[in-house]
Amino acid sequence: MVEFSSNDIVVSLSAVIVSVENNRPRILILPSGDNKEYASLPSGPYSPESHRTLELGLKAWVKSRTGFDLGYVEQLYTFGNLFRSQTFEEKGLRLLTISYLALILPSGISGDYNACWQNYYDFFPWEDHRKERAASADKLLEELYDWADEASDRVRRLERLERIQFAFGGGRWDPDRLLFRYELLYEAALITEAVRDWNAWPKEERVKLPINRDNPGRLTCKVESGIPLMYDDRRILASAIGRLRGKLRYRPLVFELLPEKFTLLQIQNIVEAIDGVSLHKQNFRRLLLSGGLIKETGEMDRTSPGRPASLFTFRQSIHMERQNVQTWNGRN
Amino acid sequence: MVEFSSNDIVVSLSAVIVSVENNRPRILILPSGDNKEYASLPSGPYSPESHRTLELGLKAWVKSRTGFDLGYVEQLYTFGNLFRSQTFEEKGLRLLTISYLALILPSGISGDYNACWQNYYDFFPWEDHRKERAASADKLLEELYDWADEASDRVRRLERLERIQFAFGGGRWDPDRLLFRYELLYEAALITEAVRDWNAWPKEERVKLPINRDNPGRLTCKVESGIPLMYDDRRILASAIGRLRGKLRYRPLVFELLPEKFTLLQIQNIVEAIDGVSLHKQNFRRLLLSGGLIKETGEMDRTSPGRPASLFTFRQSIHMERQNVQTWNGRN
DNA sequence: ATATCTTATACTCAATTAGAGTATAAATGG
DNA sequence: CCATTTATACTCTAATTGAGTATAAGATAT
Structure with a gap:
C-alpha cells in the first residue's frame, strides 16, 4: 500500500446559493472589506471530526456565515489545480475546493451576518438576454475577434474563431454555455481575474497560467465584463449557473x-x-x-x-x- | 480567518475506465488477492507536490497501476461521508474520494500490471436489457416488494413502493436510473456491501448506516445481485455508468x-x-x-x-x- | 357604463420529429 | 440458383414544437 500523506492539502466547501426575487436571480456573497480586496462565496474548511458528510459540513458553514438553513443542495465540482489561490500556495498548501449549488426561497438577511444578495448578472453582464441581446455581449464579442486576430498563426486563429462562434452562437444563443463563455473571456484576458492572476505570479510561472493572450495588460475598464471575485470564485459561480441552467x-x-x-x-x-x-x-x-x-x-x-x-x-x-x-x- | 486543519483527511482519486469490445462494456479493475478481500477501482492518493492538477494526478496513478494513458477524462463526484472506508476511519482518518470517468479504446493489458477488464454487467446483472429484460431484475423486484411490505408503517411502505416503481419503471425501463436502482437495492440490503458495511460497524453506530432494513442479515446468495467491490467502489461505479448513459x-x-x-x-x-x-x-x-x-x-x-x-x-x-x-x- | 389596459387562457396551424414498419440492395456460403 | 446476413432507402402515422390569433376576466380611467 502506498503511503498517504496529505498534510499539505486544505479542503474547503464553497456554496453558490441562488434565489430569485422580482425577476432578479441573486446569489449570496460575502462582501469585500477590511483587508479583503474581493468579495467571495460563502465557504469554510471541511472538518471530518465535526461533519459526518460533506454536505452537512457545507450547511454548517453556510449557517454560521449567513444564517441560512439550506434545503436543496447539489454537489458540483471539485477544483484542485495549481494557481488557484496564491495565499495558500505561498505557504506550500494546495487548496481543494468542493463546490455546491443551493436553491432557496427569497428572504432577508439578519443584521448579524455580513452576507448580502447580489444579482448574478452583475458578475456576468453579457448573459442577460431577456429584453434584448445584452449590449456587453456584443462589445465583448468585438474584443474577442481582436484576440483571435492576435493569434500567432493561422491554425490557432481559426481555432479561436471557432470557439468564439460556439460560445456566442452564430446561430442561437445558448444560455447553458455560460461556463464556456466565461473561460473563453478569461483566456482572452477580458476578465479582471485573468490579469490579476497573471500579474500575481513570478515571471517564469506565468506561461503556465491559462492565459495565452500576448499582452494581458491591455484589459482596461473600457469593456464591461462584470465584478471580479476572490480566487477563482467567479469561475465556480459560472460553473454553478451554467449547471443550474442546464439542469432546469x-x-x-x-x-x-x-x-x-x-x-x-x-x-x-x-x-x-x-x-x-x-x-x-x-x-x-x-x-x-x-x-x-x-x-x-x-x-x-x-x-x-x-x-x-x-x-x-x-x-x-x-x-x-x-x-x-x-x-x-x-x-x- | 478560520484555522485550517486537514491532517486527518486523505484525498484519493478513483477512476472508472470504460471501453467496449465485442458488444461488452468493460471497466478496468484491480482484482482482489493476497490480503485484499475485494477487487477495486484503480486509484491512488492525490499529492499536490507532484501533480499540477487533479486530473493529471489521476492519469499518473492510472498509468502506474494499469499502464494506460487516459485520453477523455471527466470528473464525476467527490465522496466524503462517514462510514465509507472502515480501514481509514479506524485510524481516525477521513477518506475523500474524487471519482472520474474515463473512456478509452479497447486494448490489452501488459503482463506487468495486475489490472484486468471486466464486463460491468457482472456488477449490475439487472441492468442488461438488450436481448430481453434481465432475469435478475425481476427477481430483485420481488425481493424489493418484500422489503416494502416490511416497512414499519403505511406511509413508509407507500414511499418504498413509489421508489421501487420509479426505479424499475412501471412504464418504461430507464437506463439512466442505474444509480437510483443501486441505492435502492443497497438500502434494501440486497447488495452484498450493505450487509458487509452493516456488520462491520459497532452496534451503536449501525442505525446511522444508510440501511434501514429490519433484518439485513437475510441477504443470502439466493438472489443474483452482482459482484461486490472494495469500500463503496461499486457505488462509484454505479454513479459513473449512470452518468455515462445520461451524457451519451x-x-x-x-x-x-x-x-x-x-x-x-x-x-x-x-x-x-x-x-x-x-x-x-x-x-x-x-x-x-x-x-x-x-x-x-x-x-x-x-x-x-x-x-x-x-x-x-x-x-x-x-x-x-x-x-x-x-x-x-x-x-x- | 364604457373604454382601456393588463394579464390569463383557449385554440389553431404548419413544420418538424419520433416511433414503427416495409421494401430493396449487396454481400456470403452452400 | 438458393438461403442467410447485414445495409440502406423509403413510407406512414402520431406526437411534439414553434409561432400565432382570439377571447376572457379582472382593474382603472373617463
Whole structure:
C-alpha cells in the first residue's frame, strides 16, 4: 500500500446559493472589506471530526456565515489545480475546493451576518438576454475577434474563431454555455481575474497560467465584463449557473425557488430570470400543464393587475426527481 | 480567518475506465488477492507536490497501476461521508474520494500490471436489457416488494413502493436510473456491501448506516445481485455508468470509444452495450446521419458478413462539444 | 357604463420529429 | 440458383414544437 500523506492539502466547501426575487436571480456573497480586496462565496474548511458528510459540513458553514438553513443542495465540482489561490500556495498548501449549488426561497438577511444578495448578472453582464441581446455581449464579442486576430498563426486563429462562434452562437444563443463563455473571456484576458492572476505570479510561472493572450495588460475598464471575485470564485459561480441552467431544463428544480402556491407566470419568470432569455408564454404554459408536475388548487391570485391567475401547487407525489424531459425552446 | 486543519483527511482519486469490445462494456479493475478481500477501482492518493492538477494526478496513478494513458477524462463526484472506508476511519482518518470517468479504446493489458477488464454487467446483472429484460431484475423486484411490505408503517411502505416503481419503471425501463436502482437495492440490503458495511460497524453506530432494513442479515446468495467491490467502489461505479448513459444521449462521447473509421452499426452496438437496451436500427441511422457529427469516408467495411457497410469518420471540426441533443428512444 | 389596459387562457396551424414498419440492395456460403 | 446476413432507402402515422390569433376576466380611467 502506498503511503498517504496529505498534510499539505486544505479542503474547503464553497456554496453558490441562488434565489430569485422580482425577476432578479441573486446569489449570496460575502462582501469585500477590511483587508479583503474581493468579495467571495460563502465557504469554510471541511472538518471530518465535526461533519459526518460533506454536505452537512457545507450547511454548517453556510449557517454560521449567513444564517441560512439550506434545503436543496447539489454537489458540483471539485477544483484542485495549481494557481488557484496564491495565499495558500505561498505557504506550500494546495487548496481543494468542493463546490455546491443551493436553491432557496427569497428572504432577508439578519443584521448579524455580513452576507448580502447580489444579482448574478452583475458578475456576468453579457448573459442577460431577456429584453434584448445584452449590449456587453456584443462589445465583448468585438474584443474577442481582436484576440483571435492576435493569434500567432493561422491554425490557432481559426481555432479561436471557432470557439468564439460556439460560445456566442452564430446561430442561437445558448444560455447553458455560460461556463464556456466565461473561460473563453478569461483566456482572452477580458476578465479582471485573468490579469490579476497573471500579474500575481513570478515571471517564469506565468506561461503556465491559462492565459495565452500576448499582452494581458491591455484589459482596461473600457469593456464591461462584470465584478471580479476572490480566487477563482467567479469561475465556480459560472460553473454553478451554467449547471443550474442546464439542469432546469430536465429536472423539476424550479419548485425549490417557488412558494407553496404559485401562478404559471411566476414559474416562467423564474426560469427566464435564471436562463436570461424570454420564452413564449402560451407554449410554456402548455408544457407545464402537460408535464403532470403541477396541479390546480382552485384558488386565484389577485395580487397582480389583469385577469386573475389560477394558483397551482406541485404534486407531492413526485418525491423522486422526475426524469420527464421538459424543454422550453420557444423564444419570444 | 478560520484555522485550517486537514491532517486527518486523505484525498484519493478513483477512476472508472470504460471501453467496449465485442458488444461488452468493460471497466478496468484491480482484482482482489493476497490480503485484499475485494477487487477495486484503480486509484491512488492525490499529492499536490507532484501533480499540477487533479486530473493529471489521476492519469499518473492510472498509468502506474494499469499502464494506460487516459485520453477523455471527466470528473464525476467527490465522496466524503462517514462510514465509507472502515480501514481509514479506524485510524481516525477521513477518506475523500474524487471519482472520474474515463473512456478509452479497447486494448490489452501488459503482463506487468495486475489490472484486468471486466464486463460491468457482472456488477449490475439487472441492468442488461438488450436481448430481453434481465432475469435478475425481476427477481430483485420481488425481493424489493418484500422489503416494502416490511416497512414499519403505511406511509413508509407507500414511499418504498413509489421508489421501487420509479426505479424499475412501471412504464418504461430507464437506463439512466442505474444509480437510483443501486441505492435502492443497497438500502434494501440486497447488495452484498450493505450487509458487509452493516456488520462491520459497532452496534451503536449501525442505525446511522444508510440501511434501514429490519433484518439485513437475510441477504443470502439466493438472489443474483452482482459482484461486490472494495469500500463503496461499486457505488462509484454505479454513479459513473449512470452518468455515462445520461451524457451519451446529448453529447458526442461515443467517438472516444470508436476507432478512426467506423460503421453505423458499430456506433449502435456501443450505445446499446452501454445503455443495456436495443434500439431501432433504421431510426438510429437516421438520427446519426441527420446529426451532422459524422461524414462518409467513401470506403467500405467488408469484415462482417452481409452487405458491406459504409465507413464513417466524425467531423474534426467539432472540437467544441456540440450541444446538439441526440436522442435514441426507438426501442426494438 | 364604457373604454382601456393588463394579464390569463383557449385554440389553431404548419413544420418538424419520433416511433414503427416495409421494401430493396449487396454481400456470403452452400 | 438458393438461403442467410447485414445495409440502406423509403413510407406512414402520431406526437411534439414553434409561432400565432382570439377571447376572457379582472382593474382603472373617463
